[in-house]
Amino acid sequence: MSESNGTRSNNADAIANYVYFLRNDPAAFKPAVMDYIRKFLILQIPPNALFVRCETEGRCVKNRDIRAVTQTVPARQVHRVSTGVSALFGIYDRSDPPKAQALAHELLGVDPKDNALLADVAYADSMAKAEQKVKDHKPADALAILQTVKSPFPRQFSMDRKDLLEARALDLENRKQDAYSSLLAIYVKHPTDEIRTAVDEYGAKLGKKKQEVEAAFGRQLK
Numbered sequence: 165m166s167e168s169n170g171t172r173s174n175n176a177d178a179i180a181n182y183v184y185f186l187r188n189d190p191a192a193f194k195p196a197v198m199d200y201i202r203k204f205l206i207l208q209i210p211p212n213a214l215f216v217r218c219e220t221e222g223r224c225v226k227n228r229d230i231r232a233v234t235q236t237v238p239a240r241q242v243h244r245v246s247t248g249v250s251a252l253f254g255i256y257d258r259s260d261p262p263k264a265q266a267l268a269h270e271l272l273g274v275d276p277k278d279n280a281l282l283a284d285v286a287y288a289d290s291m292a293k294a295e296q297k298v299k300d301h302k303p304a305d306a307l308a309i310l311q312t313v314k315s316p317f318p319r320q321f322s323m324d325r326k327d328l329l330e331a332r333a334l335d336l337e338n339r340k341q342d343a344y345s346s347l348l349a350i351y352v353k354h355p356t357d358e359i360r361t362a363v364d365e366y367g368a369k370l371g372k373k374k375q376e377v378e379a380a381f382g383r384q385l386k
Contacts, residue, residue: 182196183196183197253267253268253284253316254321254322257288257291257321257322257325258322258324258325261288261291261292261295261325262292264284264288265285265288265289265291265292268281268284268285268288269285269288271284272284272285280316280317283314283316283317284316286314286316287313287314287315287316290309290310290312290313291313291325291326291329293309294306294309294310294313294329294333295329297309297333298329298332298333298336301336303332303333303334303336303337304337306329306330306333307330307333307334307337310326310329310330310333313326322356323354324356324358324359327346327347327350327359328347328358328359328362330343330346331343331344331346331347331362331366334346335366335369340366340369340370341370343366344363344366344367344369344370344372347359347362347363347366348363348380348381348384349384351363351381352381352384363377364377367380
């Protein structure tokens, strides 16, 4: 960042606030973000918050930007990028799974021994294989793969994608009741709009009225 922009401070929070101030000016915002990341990666400050902020607003931090960072930061420090994009991987997984898979593989190529990236790749690859099996109308194969899928970072990662895919596979096996019961139990423990919508859909497929589904929620909570 140039000194004329008032960013001579070495304080990460102060500069992050200044970068955020530029958010409505994409031409200035994106290069400021990349300068921030390069500077504070080297200072060993992972830019988690800024990565998430940028991606959530849909303004920057695409795969090519991350590639630019990995090419300019010393290899021994590249693992800081994987720390910074753990939340970004989760966002991509929910919105654009192929992008999440590509991101995980790209970063693993730079740091092949990073355990977090290995977990991301294992999850992304297994999910892609299971989804293809469902598309190929091979639900038994999909379910077998899904049994091996683990959250890449427990307690901080939504498994809705896996749970919904498992329900689809059960449905393809004409096991709608199992799909419904599974999603119902998941919703009670981890309520999300996506799972609730799916519970209602499978309940309707089974001929259940809305009141019956609500009553089932109540029984699960007891």
